[in-house]
Amino acid sequence: MERRELLRLLASAGALPLLAPLARAAGTADDWQARFEAARTPWKTGFATPPDDLPLTRATVRGRFPDAVAGTLLRIGPAGHDLGGERYHHWFDGDGMVHRFVIDGPDVRHQGRYVATPKRVAEVRAGRRLFEAFGTMPPGVEPPTSADSINVANTSVLPMQGEVLALWEGGSATRVDARTLETLGVKTWRPDLAGMPFSAHPKVDPDGTVWNFGVSSGQGLLALYEIAPEGTLRRAAVVPVADMPMVHDFAVTERHMVFLMPPLVYDGKRKEAGASFLDAHVWRPELGMRALVIDKQNWERRQMLTLPAGFLFHVGNAWEDETPSGTLIHIDYVRSDNADSVFTTNREVMRARVVRSTHPRLTVATLNLGTGKATQQALAQEAEFPRIDPRRVGLRHRQVVHATQIRPDLPGFGAIARTDVESGRSQRFSYGTQAMVEEHVFVPDGTKPGWVLGTVLDFGRQKTVLSCFAADHLAAGPVAQATLPYALPLGLHGAFVPA
Template identity: 50%
Template sequence: MDRRLFCQSLALGSAGSALGALPVLPSTAHAGTPEAGSTLNAFTQQRSRAPWTLGFEGLQNDLPPVAMRLRGQLPKDLRGTLLRNGPAQHTLGEVRYQHWFDGDGMIQQYRFSDQGLHHQGRFLRTEKFLAENAAGRRLLHSFGTEVAGARPMPTADAGNVANTSVVHHAGETLALWEGGSATRFDASTLETGALKTWTPEHAGMPFSAHPKIGADGSLWNFGVSSTHGLLSIYQVSARGQVRTATLKVPDIAMVHDFAMTEQHLVFLLPPLIFDRERAHAGSTFMDSHVWKPELGMRALVLHKDRLDQPQWMELPAGFLFHTGNAWEDRHGVIHLDYVRTADASGVAQGFRALMRGEFSGEPAHAVALVELDTRSGRARQTLLPHHAEFPRIDQRFVGRRHTQLFMAERVAVSDRPGFDSVARLHLESGKVDRYRYGADVMVEEHVFIPARRAGSKEGEGWLVGSALDLRSQRTLLSVFDARRLAQGPVAQGSMDRPLPLGFHGTFIAA
């Protein structure tokens, strides 16, 4: 799409997602209805009966610095800061959010130094967070919650919760949320800065939560403007120079992540389609999507030098949040892995049930291995039976051939949500190296950190991640030799702060 058509499209309304692009109609929710206080009441009743609800209780205040108790020794070359992001304020006043994705973002900072391991947590002072906490109540509709008497939302960034991920690039550290702009913050003090605007035309446009940084240091990312059916592409050099492109996408879907090879960008579009009429009628952004399995899973392939020439392929209908990595062989075949579920019931119903303290099972997960032939236009898919999420790789291999996928995994049937293990899957042999934390531990994303020695091979380094021990009500931060997960952590910090379960993070080396 050329710049003129892009600007004309944005002139139709706010540049952001459906959260801010449509007029706010009178809310049908009121205090005491299922849309308001009953979520809080239901969760409160479940707290004593379901220990796992500790991970979804939420916080109201920042967490000052504290030294974590350390078992074992931190590797000498592991010095720096792990920054994790996730929804943390789920309740304000008498309203508890109805969807896990709605909570205001908090940065969890873990510092690795010669003095040990230290933690602090701080809410991001977004426009929304400051206004609502000053008022002592919710003021705006959110991703999956209607709020009684909500104010009109002039832009998506008015409702930006900055709660999904973190990236450090070109000298800046950014908190990411796929519905609007990135939010600057100080990686050391956790002080919130200004919103990041990449170009004047893209002010307020979504900048999604899973950017990819290639071997040349360039960052690639995307943003979906659902109400306009637009997909924007960002390329940001290692020094911060920006190149953008935008194209129209028919039947725009809910897209959380993408994959990148040395030559291509790949978007898997599940058949969870944005319905503009539902949005105009006042549905939340989540409820403005309709499951249309007859569309299949569409694969959109864009050559980095020809972003205006999309290539489409089709896979069996399914849903995804996260990709692992992609690479292409000399025959023009793109090899991609992602975590798949058969449908979108998890995001549509399951994550709402969690906020009421209810759990009745999760959709089956699988690791999907995909081949996309850019010459013939054919696609094929193989499924591996791993109930897993949060796939991560050795980031030195982004866009290049990789053999190892790290992930949180559940290996035992459970009466609670989430994962109990961390695993390394060898994609070619299918072999798995796994450490199981235990039935009473809820495992979050673990991040791979390469060894600092020159010439280290793929997967040589450390796997670092957090987990919530329900029995002791402690948060754990574990360090594994990434080649020997089954041997258990080489070091593990713990603290009496049970943190809300979050999403994604990054490590900044000292």
């Protein structure tokens, strides 16, 4: 796409590429905060609001962390859930807090800081919520002046050139100092891209090239980015997508970008009527799960295939091979039958209630670009937060690390697993009945099997624990653990940076 055409489309998208919100008149206070405070469930610590930043604190270490995991585990998630007696109505709404676990053999230290976005700074100063959020319309909210005025920077992190980019769905990445976690301001890839959505799941090719996207729901546009390993923008464009769905993640292969698009479709009329961004979406299963495949070299070459209707947040990985019938793309992702989890499950935890939705399953799909046919197979494993060896992004892989073991009395998962997506064989480690698992990442170790590193909320002891496993002996349990003297709010995604 020519630069002139990109500028025209960006201008037509307006200042708010994700939301075109309608301010709601002031109303009476609701009882979500009171219900949360009154609940006796010990796991609610995972959804509590730390009153301040968390200074660098030494953990209690059992065992020794391997040399290959010497470095920093970065994590981020929603943490500022309530303000001025008002509580958000969705887990994804909270102001982001970024964490770093500095690992050095027998020594592990933790630090956490809120991302000082313009939104958080203005609201903390005012002592109340000023803007709408993903799933909440607080009373008396003001129309935002830009997408970044409502940016919560709470979903994922991308280490880049000595900094950390704190990522959200609907606006700019936010620059954070990798050593101090001080907020440095928004990342603008190019002046005409200021405020454009830069999504939370960029993919990094083995050669260091970064690929990402952003969704402009109101305008039906999908933004595409290609960024060089040194952090400079190579290309950006927007492409139109009819019936724009909620897209959280994507995959890359050696030659393609792959978007699985659930039939959760944006309805601008609902937004104009005052709905939150989430509630402006409608479930339209007749659309199926559309799979948009875009050529990496020529973004004008696009193909749409269709899978059975379903919902997803996260993709593991994708790879391609050539057959007599054409190019096959294999992609594994976490599939649910519907979107109940985002509408109900992830809302009710904000008042300390468990409402179970359909169980997400690790699923492997095959897209035949020659015939235009798409098929899939669900594996036996309940799953979320899939991660692979980062050296295999876009390449053939077999092993996926993921959370598993759903319990009816708790939100989330209680175990970590490593599953072979070709054979279906899986090994797991259960953290016990008083634990809630967060995302675990794979850490390479040369030609050795590597390590699995991640955190869990031990709500029985009201502490957060960092664990390290031998990747090929996950069921044997952690080789080392670091226990913090406090519990952190449950987060979303992270990244490991070697020392």
